[in-house]
Amino acid sequence: MIVWKMAVVVAGSALMLTACGGGGSTGSSGGSGCNQTGGSTSGTGTQVVKLNPDPNTVGRFDPSPVNVKVGDTVEWDWVDTSAPHTVTADDGSFESCTQNAGFKFVVTFSKAGDVKYHCSIHAQMVGEVKVG
Numbered sequence: 705m706i707v708w709k710m711a712v713v714v715a716g717s718a719l720m721l722t723a724c725g726g727g728g729s730t731g732s733s734g735g736s737g738c739n740q741t742g743g744s745t746s747g748t749g750t751q752v753v754k755l756n757p758d759p760n761t762v763g764r765f766d767p768s769p770v771n772v773k774v775g776d777t778v779e780w781d782w783v784d785t786s787a788p789h790t791v792t793a794d795d796g797s798f799e800s801c802t803q804n805a806g807f808k809f810v811v812t813f814s815k816a817g818d819v820k821y822h823c824s825i826h827a828q829m830v831g832e833v834k835v836g
Contacts, residue, residue: 749772749773749776749777750776750777750778750779750810751770751771751772751776751777751778751779752778752779752780752781753765753766753767753768753770753778753779753780753781753831754766754780754781754783755780755781755782755783755784755789755791755823755829756783756784757783757784757785757786761826761828761829762786762787762825762826762828762829763784763786763787763789763823763826763829764829765780765791765821765823765829765830765831768830768831768832769818769831769832769833769834770831770832770833770834771834771836772813772833772834772835772836773835773836774813774814774815774816774835774836775812775813775814776812776813776835777810777811777812777813778810778811778813778833779808779809779810780800780808780809780810781807781808782803782804782805782806782807782808783805784805785804785805787825787826788802788803788804788825789802789803789823789825789826789829790802790803790823790824790825791809791821791823791831792821792822792823792824793819793820793821794819794820794821794822795819795820797819798811798821802824802825813833813835815835816835816836817835818832818833818834818835819832819833819835820832821833
């Protein structure tokens, strides 16, 4: 019985490690299956968006919206220690995968327009980058 339970724990741990693989601290690193396109910080400016805790919800993007110029970067910093989050573009152009406090995700915006994004875990967490 104990051997069977230990086998289940080992198998579950291996599955979790495979699903969460990668890690990294910026843009193009992270778990397999992520469609990440960011990572470069060669733009003229960087705006920081924090994934903060919110006593009324599970979390929030702060600030939102954020305004940048073409060629600028946005860095999302995971501050909330109460729950994991993602930064997922509504149009599928970038995806951070599920991350925890301490992670940073960077995307460089190469064309003008409004890019809406959300946390795929918490539907009320939405944000927008206005690129002009």
